[in-house]
Amino acid sequence: MASNLYTHQDENVAKTWLLMAGFLGVVMAIGWAVSYYFHSPGILVFAVIFAVAMNVFAYWNSDKVVVAMAGAKPADPAQYADLHNTVENLAITAGLPKPKIYIIDDPAPNAFATGRDKNHAVVAVTTGLLAIMDKTELEGVLAHELSHIGNRDMLVSTVAVVLVGFVTLVSDFFLRSSLFGGGGRDNDNKSNPVLMIIAVVLIVLAPIVATLMQLAISRKREFLADASGALLTRYPEGLANALRKIGAYQQPMRRANNAIAHLYISNPFGARAKVSGLAKLFMTHPPVEERIAALIGNR
Numbered sequence: 001m002a003s004n005l006y007t008h009q010d011e012n013v014a015k016t017w018l019l020m021a022g023f024l025g026v027v028m029a030i031g032w033a034v035s036y037y038f039h040s041p042g043i044l045v046f047a048v049i050f051a052v053a054m055n056v057f058a059y060w061n062s063d064k065v066v067v068a069m070a071g072a073k074p075a076d077p078a079q080y081a082d083l084h085n086t087v088e089n090l091a092i093t094a095g096l097p098k099p100k101i102y103i104i105d106d107p108a109p110n111a112f113a114t115g116r117d118k119n120h121a122v123v124a125v126t127t128g129l130l131a132i133m134d135k136t137e138l139e140g141v142l143a144h145e146l147s148h149i150g151n152r153d154m155l156v157s158t159v160a161v162v163l164v165g166f167v168t169l170v171s172d173f174f175l176r177s178s179l180f181g182g183g184g185r186d187n188d189n190k191s192n193p194v195l196m197i198i199a200v201v202l203i204v205l206a207p208i209v210a211t212l213m214q215l216a217i218s219r220k221r222e223f224l225a226d227a228s229g230a231l232l233t234r235y236p237e238g239l240a241n242a243l244r245k246i247g248a249y250q251q252p253m254r255r256a257n258n259a260i261a262h263l264y265i266s267n268p269f270g271a272r273a274k275v276s277g278l279a280k281l282f283m284t285h286p287p288v289e290e291r292i293a294a295l296i297g298n299r
Contacts, residue, residue: 022213023160023210023213023214023217026167026206026209026210026213027166027167027210029202029206030167030170030171030202030203030206031170032202033198033200033202033203033206034170034173034174034203037174037200037203038174059116059154060116062114062115062116062154063100063114063115063116063120063121063122066112066114066122066260066263067102067114067122067124069255069257069259069260070102070104070112070124070255070257070260071104071105071106071254071255072102072103072104072122072124073102073103073104073105074100074101074102074103075101075102075103080101080103080130083101083125083130083138084101086135086138086139086142087099087101087123087142087146090139090142090143090146090232090233091146093232094143094146094147094150094232095150096118096121096146096149096150097118097119097121099113099115099118099121099122099123099146099149100121100122100123101122101123101124101125102122102123102124102125103124103125103126103127104124104125104126104127104253104255105126105127106126106127106128106253106254106255107126107127107128107131107251108126108128108249108251108252108253108254108268108270109126109128109129109131109132109133109245109246109249109266110125110126110128110129110246110253110264110265110266110268111123111124111125111126111129111141111142111144111145111264111265112124112145112260112263112264112265113145113146113148113149113153113154113263114154114260114263115149115154116154116155117152117154117155118149118150118152121149121154123142123145123146123149125141125142126253128249129141129246132245133242133245136233136235136237136238136241137238137239137241137242137245138242139233139235139238140229140230140233140235140236140238140239140240140241140242141229141239141242141265143228143229143230143232143233143239144225144226144228144229144239144265145225145229145265146229146232147224147225147226147228147229147232148221148225150228151221151224151225151228153221153224153225156217156221157217157218157221157262160213160214160217160218164207164210164211164214167206167207167210168207168210170203170206171203171204171206171207172207174203215262215283218262218285219283219285219286222265222285222286222291223286223291223294226239226243226291226294226295227294227295230295236295236296237295237296239295240292240295240296243265243266243288243291243292243295244288244292246265246266246288247266247288247289249270250270251270252268252269252270253268253269253270256268256269256270262285264285266285266288267283267285
């Protein structure tokens with residue numbers, strides 16, 4: 001089982017960076033398209049600076065923003081002594097500093113990790129999670145969240161957000177300018193019409209492609225955190241059983257929010273029916289059944 005988990009982990013690391021390379025390709029393509037259409041590469045400078053500045057601010061303040069949006073409160077060390085001890089023991093095993101621990105008053109079983117790095121990390125769990133998990137299951141969930149911290153998933157997610165923000169901003173700028181009569185079509189009569197069409201198609205489709213890549217990265221990081229968490233506890237069945245209980249819960253969280261949905265261990269909008277094809281592309285999380293199968297197979 002351990003060798004399978006290591007293989008799964010290595011594969012998802014490679015797939016994640018392949019997706020990031022594809023992301024950069026999308027950014028380069030839209031940069032070329034806008035430059036070609038407007039014959040003015042200088043407009044990209046403003047777009048890049050603005051997108052990066054906004055997302056760097058979000059990165060440095062991500063823990064405060066996410067905790068506030070989730071309605072999480074610091075977990076009292078006396079009231080939640082077992083939770084603190086479990087997190088501390090797992091953090092020591094993983095070679096990580098103990099993160100700040102928060103509680104979300106919500107009957108839906110869920111958890112997330114956030115923060116800009118391992119020294120400024122936060123782990124939050126719901127009261128519903130604590131109520132239905134046994135010790136090994138809770139350890140599995142917490143190991144999953146600590147794996148997000150150890151794998152530097154927050155950094156990868158932030159880079160993805162920067163790229164999505166950049167692509168969306170530039171595409172929106174182009175469309176607005178075109179609607180109001182701007183653009184390069186009047187600036188250079190020698191423009192190649194085929195390349196012009198390609199440029200317009202790239203700019204229109206780029207935000208959709210970028211968003212799909214961001215969701216794909218989120219799903220890959222969930223598989224990776226599952227594998228890493230199982231390696232940390234040496235008991236994949238604990239996390240698998242926890243995922244079964246989480247997946248069986250039907251109700252959404254009280255403060256479910258699209259902006260932070262990808263951070264949770266499971267979709268905060270509640271259990272959904274199995275989906276396939278195009279609908280599956282827009283899921284923030286892999287199906288629970290696939291995650292369990294990756295952990296322990298079909299036994």
